[in-house]
Amino acid sequence: MANPIDFYFDYSSPYGYIAAMKIDDLAARHARIVNWKPILLGAVFKVTGAQPLPSLPLKGDYARRDIARSARFHGIRINHPSKFPIATQAPARAFYWLNDRDPALARKLAKILYQAYFVEDRDISSPEVTAGVAATLGLKRDEVLAAMAEPAIKERVRTETDAAIKLGVFGSPYIVIDGESFWGVDRFDQIERWLAQGPF
Amino acid sequence: MANPIDFYFDYSSPYGYIAAMKIDDLAARHARIVNWKPILLGAVFKVTGAQPLPSLPLKGDYARRDIARSARFHGIRINHPSKFPIATQAPARAFYWLNDRDPALARKLAKILYQAYFVEDRDISSPEVTAGVAATLGLKRDEVLAAMAEPAIKERVRTETDAAIKLGVFGSPYIVIDGESFWGVDRFDQIERWLAQGPF
Numbered sequence: 001m002a003n004p005i006d007f008y009f010d011y012s013s014p015y016g017y018i019a020a021m022k023i024d025d026l027a028a029r030h031a032r033i034v035n036w037k038p039i040l041l042g043a044v045f046k047v048t049g050a051q052p053l054p055s056l057p058l059k060g061d062y063a064r065r066d067i068a069r070s071a072r073f074h075g076i077r078i079n080h081p082s083k084f085p086i087a088t089q090a091p092a093r094a095f096y097w098l099n100d101r102d103p104a105l106a107r108k109l110a111k112i113l114y115q116a117y118f119v120e121d122r123d124i125s126s127p128e129v130t131a132g133v134a135a136t137l138g139l140k141r142d143e144v145l146a147a148m149a150e151p152a153i154k155e156r157v158r159t160e161t162d163a164a165i166k167l168g169v170f171g172s173p174y175i176v177i178d179g180e181s182f183w184g185v186d187r188f189d190q191i192e193r194w195l196a197q198g199p200f
Numbered sequence: 201m202a203n204p205i206d207f208y209f210d211y212s213s214p215y216g217y218i219a220a221m222k223i224d225d226l227a228a229r230h231a232r233i234v235n236w237k238p239i240l241l242g243a244v245f246k247v248t249g250a251q252p253l254p255s256l257p258l259k260g261d262y263a264r265r266d267i268a269r270s271a272r273f274h275g276i277r278i279n280h281p282s283k284f285p286i287a288t289q290a291p292a293r294a295f296y297w298l299n300d301r302d303p304a305l306a307r308k309l310a311k312i313l314y315q316a317y318f319v320e321d322r323d324i325s326s327p328e329v330t331a332g333v334a335a336t337l338g339l340k341r342d343e344v345l346a347a348m349a350e351p352a353i354k355e356r357v358r359t360e361t362d363a364a365i366k367l368g369v370f371g372s373p374y375i376v377i378d379g380e381s382f383w384g385v386d387r388f389d390q391i392e393r394w395l396a397q398g399p400f
Contacts, residue, residue, distance in 0.1 A: 047257060047258070048256060048257045048258050048259060049256070049257065050256075050259075056248060056249070056250075056370075057247060057248045057249065057370075058247070058248050058365075058368050058369075058370035059248060059250075059370050059371075061368060062368060062370065062381060062383060065381070066382075066383070066387075069380075069390065069400070070390070072400055073389070073390050073393065073400065165258075168258050168261060168262060169258075170256075170257075170258035170259050170262065171259075180269075181262060181265070182266075183262060183266070184386070186384070186386035186387070187266075187386070189273070189389065190269065190270070190273050193273065200269070200272055200273065
């Protein structure tokens with residue numbers, strides 16, 4: 001089987017959310033699987049000097065409109081969260097903890113956490129909210145809460161983020177296929193061609 | 201006839217160049233015409249605090265690769281210019297001067313100036329080089345040089361750029377259709393749908 005696709009994203013990234021709703025289907029059409037890799041864009045931005053979209057003059061206004069239009073274009077439901085952006089340690093920790101135990105369930109969790117934030121406007125920066133979302137998959141709320149508080153899991157999110165920065169990841173979504181990097185859900189057309197035909 | 205499409209671009213923008221090679225055809229398929237509007241991204245970046253892509257950590261390396269791949273994806277020839285970015289007053293001035301006289305010829309000039317820079321690696325920041333490119337269209341080299349030195353034409357480029365900033369233009373290419381803004385050649389898929397179906 002061909003290499004898996006590495007999918008880097010931050011839980012506070014609207015374009016990451018749109019990508020997350022589409023990437024497994026895209027990969028499956030080309031007999032690939034996806035390694036989901038939540039990262040902390042705040043740590044990345046410290047290295048690159050970038051700033052969250054809404055804080056940028058002119059670009060922020062455009063982004064709000066473009067996000068809504070891009071979601072409609074891709075047929076994905078989105079509501080701009082009332083708190084945005086948010087810190088995303090809690091959902092990232094819950095994901096990596098579960099991913100070591102049950103990767104398929106972890107992918108499911110990744111998606112419903114994104115939907116909780118970008119559709120239901122639930123503040124998943126709160127460990128309690130993240131654990132509550134995990135509970136809807138049959139996970140034990142207290143176990144998830146305890147996992148997110150473990151030093152090893154906290155460290156895991158930091159090392160995954162550092163490794164991503166070392167690889168050159170500077171945004172979300174950021175997709176790596178056979179060593180080739182694609183930034184943004186607006187590169188899905190190029191990704192589709194790459195997966196179908198190989199390098200172009 | 202439906203409203204024209206406003207196409208804002210900077211002559212030093214690689215994604216602007218790719219868009220420039222495609223936008224007239226795209227518009228024509230939907231019975232629209234294109235208002236070409238060169239602007240000075242340097243003046244825009246002073247307002248937004250943005251910086252040229254190549255100067256950004258991580259993002260610069262990605263951009264060089266993405267520009268080449270995006271050009272191949274769209275079937276457009278590109279060579280990374282040896283001097284990049286450049287000041288683009290000269291080609292912008294030549295364009296507006298000609299546009300007041302012969303808009304169709306000005307569009308032709310816009311495209312061959314872009315090709316001179318991004319295919320033939322000619323430094324169009326130089327008025328002499330820009331006038332030389334214009335001469336290949338049958339324009340008088342000395343007349344073009346004199347036009348670019350006129351205070352009114354210099355001012356024209358500044359007022360066009362200021363007007364663009366006021367409208368919210370923060371990058372290149374930036375396309376406005378019936379009041380809706382699209383940033384980037386990677387929005388051409390959304391533009392195509394917008395032109396075909398109207399607002400979505």
